Amino acid sequence: MSEITAGTPQLLRRVNAEAILLVMRSTTAVTVTELIEATGLTRATVIAVCEDLEQRGWVRELPNQRDFGGYQKGRPARRFELNERAGYVLGVDVGVAKTTVVVADLRGTLQGRASQPFRSAEIPATERIEVIDRTAIAALEDAGASPQDVMSVCVGIAAPVDRKGDVLVTQSFWGKFDVGLRSALTDLHGWNVLLENDANLAALGERWRGSAVGIDDVVVILASERFGSGVIEDGRLLRGSGGGFGEMAYLDLVEGVGDPFGIASLARRWAAEALASPAKTTLRPSAPGTEVEAEDVFAAAAAGDAVALAILDRLSDRVARVVATVSTMVNPELVVIGGGVAKSAGVLLESVAERLPQLTATPPRLAASPLGDAIVTVGAVRRALDHVEANWLEMEPAAAS
Amino acid sequence: MSEITAGTPQLLRRVNAEAILLVMRSTTAVTVTELIEATGLTRATVIAVCEDLEQRGWVRELPNQRDFGGYQKGRPARRFELNERAGYVLGVDVGVAKTTVVVADLRGTLQGRASQPFRSAEIPATERIEVIDRTAIAALEDAGASPQDVMSVCVGIAAPVDRKGDVLVTQSFWGKFDVGLRSALTDLHGWNVLLENDANLAALGERWRGSAVGIDDVVVILASERFGSGVIEDGRLLRGSGGGFGEMAYLDLVEGVGDPFGIASLARRWAAEALASPAKTTLRPSAPGTEVEAEDVFAAAAAGDAVALAILDRLSDRVARVVATVSTMVNPELVVIGGGVAKSAGVLLESVAERLPQLTATPPRLAASPLGDAIVTVGAVRRALDHVEANWLEMEPAAAS
DNA sequence: AACATTTTATATAGGTTCTAAATTTAGTTC
C-alpha cells in the first residue's frame, strides 16, 4: 500500500535538525537557550545540532554581541542564524506576452528580478524557452548569484498541472512547451524545476504574503481576463487528479465556453457595447485611442455615472455567482480576488459581498489581493521554498561567497 | 506558528511500532522475516517491537504451524498477528426516522449490529439520545463485546460538521442535539465520539470498501432525497472551514432553495405530475396506495415506456449538471453515486455519462455505490478506525476476554 | 581586587534504540 517508514537512530538527528531549522527560518538570530525553549530539546543536543548545521553550511554563528538593548548578566550566549545565502530559489511567471523571474534567498527576501517580453504570442517553443532562460540568468545577475546556487525553481503557467508536474491539456500548445521547459532548465543548469498552475501559486502567495496570512481555508480567484482559482484547505493546496482543482471554465454561469470572461474582459466588452449606442455618460478611455478598461468603469461608477453603475451591477452579479458557487462547494473562510483588476476593485467587492448571503449558505469574507502583478511570482517563490524546506538535509548548500 | 516536534530516542520505537502495526493491519499472520522485508528494520529490532506490542496487548504470537501448503526448510518462523479483538469501534448512522449502529473489530470486520426507529421525527433530544444509546448497547451485545472495549465511536449525521466536531448549522435542531449526543455518550461510557457529516462518511466508506478502492481523488454524492457530497483529494477528506465542503444546496442548478431535490424526490414528484394528467403509460406504483418511486420509473423506462423515458431524461440532465459542476471544480478521477437509489440507477448513470463531455472539460469516471444503506455506517467504522490507528500507542487495549 | 551572582557552555555518566556480525537453535532431509 503506502510507504512504510522505519526509523534508524539517524532519523532523530534529522527530525531535530529540521525542527531547529524551522525555528530559525522564522526568526533572526537565536540563542541556544531560545532554541531549547522552542524545541524542548536539551542544551547539549541543540548545540550539537547547530554545530552540525553550521558545518554543513546552513547556519552561521554570530560573534557575541550583547550590546543590543540594555545589558544582561551571565555568560554571553552563543547566537546562531540561518544562512539565508546558503542558496537561492527562482520564481518564474510565464505569461502570454512576457515572462518575469525573481530571485529570492532562503528567507524569501527578494534579491533580484528581470522581465522580458516575448516577440509575439506564437513564437516557437525553443525561442520561448530561450527567452525564459535569458531572463532567469539576468535575474540571477541582478541578485549577484550564480546558477549553481539555485536550489529550486518554480514556474507558474496558465494551465492545469498535476501532482507529478505534468500538464493536463495536451492539445494546447502548453503541453509540449512545458515539458520542454522543465527538461531544458534541468539540462542546462541542473536545476530542480517545479511546474505549477498560476492560480494555485496565487493562492500560496496570498497565504504567505497577501491577505490570507494565517488562514487555512482560502480560495484565491484570478479574475482579470478569465476566472481561475487556487484552493487551500486546512493549509494544503488542492490539485485534483489531473491538476484541475479550482477550474471554472465550464461552470453553468459562464456564457460562451472557452471565451475569455474575467472581470477585465467583461468590463471592456460591456463598456464597448454601451458606448456603441449614444448614451449620456462620462465613460471614456483613459488614453485616447485605447479601449475603456475596468478601472475606467470603476472610476466613473464611483463618480455616479449611470452607465458605469449599470456595468458595475452586471459585473457584481457575475462575480457574486462565481464566488457563491465556489463558497458553497468549498466553504472557505476567505475568498481573495487577485489579478490586475484587484487593486481598483474595492467598490466591486462591496457590492459582491452584499449579494452573497442570498446565493450561498456559507458566505465567506472577501478581500482584494495586495500583491498586484507579483501574485504569481510571490507564490512561485513560496512553492520553491517549500520544496527546499521539505528536503533541507538532502540538499547541498551553495559554497560561501 | 505550528507545533515543533523534537525527537527523543523513544520516538524511534514509536515510529517503528507504528510501521509494524500498519503492516499487520493489512495482512493476516506475518513472520518476522516478512516484517523485516516490509519495514527495512533488523531482525533484532522487529522482534523487540513485536514482543513489546504483544505485552501491551495489540499483537499475539501464533503457535508454530508450518503445515500450511507444502513444507519449508529451516527453523520455523515465529508468527505474529494483529489482535483484532484488542478493541472495538462503533459506526453510527443517525437518520431522521431511525438509527443504526454497527460494531467492528480492529480489522474492520463486522461483529454486530442493531437498528431502531425513532418514535417520530420530532421527539425531544433526550429521547433521541436514549434511543441511540440503547441501540449501541444492543449492537455491542450482538457482537459479544462490552462498552469498556469500545475504543472509538463515529456518528454520521446529515449536517455539516467542522474539524473540531462541532455542528455548523446552529439554527437547526441538529445543533443542540449533537453536542448533547457527544457528551452523553462520553459521560455514560467514557467513549471517544467523533461527529461527521454523512456524505463525508460515505466517501470514506466507498474508498475503503466500495467502488473507489485505491482511488485518491474521488467525490461521493449522496443523491436520494437531496444532494450532498463528500470529497477526497489526494487520499484526504476535505471539510472546509466550517465543515461545509461538498455542500451543494445553493448551487444555481437547484430550483427551490432548501427543498428536497435528490433523485428519489424528483422522480416521485415528476411521476406524480405526469400521472395527474391522463397519459398512455405503464407507470404505476409498485404497491397499491403508495407513490411511484424512482425504481418504478427506471423499470418502466427500461421497458420502453415513453413517459418514464422522459422523466429519466430530465433526471439525467439534472444529475449530469450536478456531476459536471463538481467535476469542473474538483477534478476527481471518479464520481460515485450513493444512497438508496444507487442500486437501481444503472440506466441513469449511462445516460449521465453521455452528457458529461459537453458539460465539463474534465469528465470523471462514474460508478454506482455497491454499499447500499450501509454506506454511512461503513464510512463511520472506517473513520473510527482511522482515529484508533492514528493514536494506537496512546490507547489501552481491552482486557483479553 | 576578591568574591558573589547569574547565565551559559562543556564534560561525564547513563539510558534507549538501532545495526551488524557471530553463534545457537529447531526444524527438515537423507
Add this chain to the structure above:
DNA sequence: GAACTAAATTTAGAACCTATATAAAATGTT
C-alpha cells in the same frame, strides 16, 4: 545420527538523547 537450512539469539558497537555536575564568562558588590 549427520548434513542442511532458515530463523532466533547473543554480543559488540554506534548514534543519539537526557541528566547532572563542573567550568567559564560576563556583571555587580564589598
